Amino acid sequence: MTVENALSRARAHASEDYDAVILSSFGGPEGQEDVIPFLRNVTRGRGIPDERLEEVAGHYRANGGVSPINEQNRALRAALEAELLGRGLHVPVLWANRNWAPYVADVVRESHARGMRRLLVVATSAYSSYSGCRQYREDYGVALEELGLTGQVQVDKVRQYFDAEGFVQPFVEGLRQGLAEVRGRLGAGDGRIAILFSTHSIPLTDAEASGPARMDFEEDSAYVAQHLAVARTVLERIGPEELGEHTWDLVYQSRSGPPEVPWLEPDVNDALEEVAARGVAGAVIVPLGFVSDHMEVKWDLDTEALQTCERLGLPAVRTPTAGTHPAFVSALADLVEQRVAGRDAPPRVSACASGTWFDDCAPDCCVKVLRGATGPRPTVAQRPEGEPIPAGLDGSGELRWV
Ligand SMILES: CC1=C(CCC(=O)O)c2cc3nc(cc4[nH]c(cc5[nH]c(cc1n2)c(C)c5CCC(=O)O)c(CCC(=O)O)c4C)C(CCC(=O)O)=C3C
């Protein structure tokens, strides 16, 4: 047997560690008749006012009732499966959503029926928060309980990957191009450009509950601290010369709670008003919180925020998300490979800290008790109660962003 054959046999064997990888996402409507049922799924048990739902329904209706997210996930699923296969990992990549078909519970039921017992979740969400991490873990915990499969099917989840090189790189390339484009439009004289890194606003209580309770984070929030770290890394990668005269800020979008509940601020549109008043010449909006150009990017940024720029007379561009960028697909494959036993996997490297995030979350990580519930819902990918969390990303008990 040639060395290559032996190697590929060894690899094929190692992949048996997981029966399937599941690309896990938010889900979205596929036609006009899906819009309201989808929004009901999303907001069940949340205090989202009806007016907000009407408004958001309009965003989907204007696009034929179709969210762009499903096409993007089909493409990402295929790309990830092909990348893993190219590495000799013969593991099927399935697709499951929280709020629309294919639903998590259906995919888990079918996987179990096909004899699968070990599943590895890759969520389309890079940062730590209830919506971006814990709720994905609960999707599986609840599905297993409902199906009576708790303890029979093992579900693990890859760690949060905001700091993966392959997630950061598309933002670096995008910001570089965006700056050149806006400066090109300004012509001679140029002037200062506002770089706004935009992410999903979340309730302040969620922001403060993000990450393990025992760890300290900038702004008291792992969610905010992670975004700041990635933003700084993106800026550092580009460097002062190419950045030129600029200001930057982390801003928020897509707020949906009632006005009396505090969410993370400033809103991207308010931030644009503010930088315009301070006399910037143009703006580049970087959708730092998102992995694909779904509705929250297409509507809240490309439609609303870019309209705000037009009204303010600010030349502006919105830069791309990772989507199916080869570096991003490769980063997701690295995350999978690092969890498969017996693999000579690429090392765990963080683009902005001296260590990476944890595989299994602490029981109090990003915890949220939904209205009417007596406690947190069942989860997967959680370390046992009382087991110490790893001391910290760099082993020191602190998050030290480089
Ligand atoms: C942190 C975060 C992410 C990023 C992490 C991740 O990707 O998971 C994210 C992504 C997304 N959010 C999306 C859509 C919606 N989010 C809503 C509501 C909410 N999002 C929240 C947070 C987040 N959301 C929160 C705290 C709420 C309030 C209700 C609740 O506590 O859950 C609502 C209800 C109406 C509204 O109020 O907007 C909709 C329709 C889509 C799909 C877009 C498409 O269809 O292309 C995607 C990818």
Ligand SMILES: [Fe+2]
């Ligand atoms: Fe959302």
